[in-house]
Amino acid sequence: MTTSKSNPPASDQHSESTTSETTTIRRLPWTYFHLVLTSSFEITSTSTVAEIDILTARTYLTSALQQFFGITGTAIPVDFLKVEGKDVWIRVPRDDSAIVMSALSGWIGREGVTWRIKGKSEWLGSLVSGDGSHLFEA
Template sequence: MSSTTTTTQPKRKADDNNQKPQRFTSRNPPWTYFKLQLVQDHPTNQPLDALTARTYLTSALSQFRGLFGTAISIDILKIGPDPGSQNETGSVSQEKIVWVRVPREDAPDVVAALSSWIGGGAMSVAWRICARGNYLGSLVQGSGGGLFVS
């Protein structure tokens, strides 16, 4: 003997299709985003690579906070020219721009470390903080689609 079970879907009301959009507010975003520019006393045409950028960032954090500074997690999102910036000739600027993401609670230490660091060696380098925000979309001014286009 077999039994058959049938289920019925609840009927929709006519006003279910006209629901209001739901909104939410993120009060404590987990990340802070930075747009950084590498400033050199003798600019070169050599592009900035991820290893060099990571070395400079780690050096700045190590000088400011020691071992605790090197433990700060920094995610490099993109290295390259700013997709929205153009120089006087209309071509994309060759500035060495780095987009990074750090945990929100470590952002003040990162700002202090990067703004006070000057790298030594054959040529002096430093970081300039161009923009900072808790939402990536607010930094790229627009949809953000150009940020991840190479």
């Protein structure tokens, strides 16, 4: 005995079909920081931090990492993306971002300079252009 499947009549078939696609964003390999070099004495005096260059920024950053984590901290690869005035944008491996954040937030250098973390993100675009909240302001 054989059975055969017959196609349903053309009137029963729907030409409309929905297709959904999913995209998975894997763990991103980098974390981006926007740092500002400030002076811990700015509140009580009129002295301010002058503009810095990339060598000074690297020296201060390396000092912070070494002070808190020794030679292990200085082995963390840090890419300087931009230095402008007192603002510095860096990129570090995602797995080391917690170490970098804790070292920078607790460090006070000579002359009372400190790092202030202005922003941290896994997406450079959101760090540079903000979170988009300005689009909803009236």
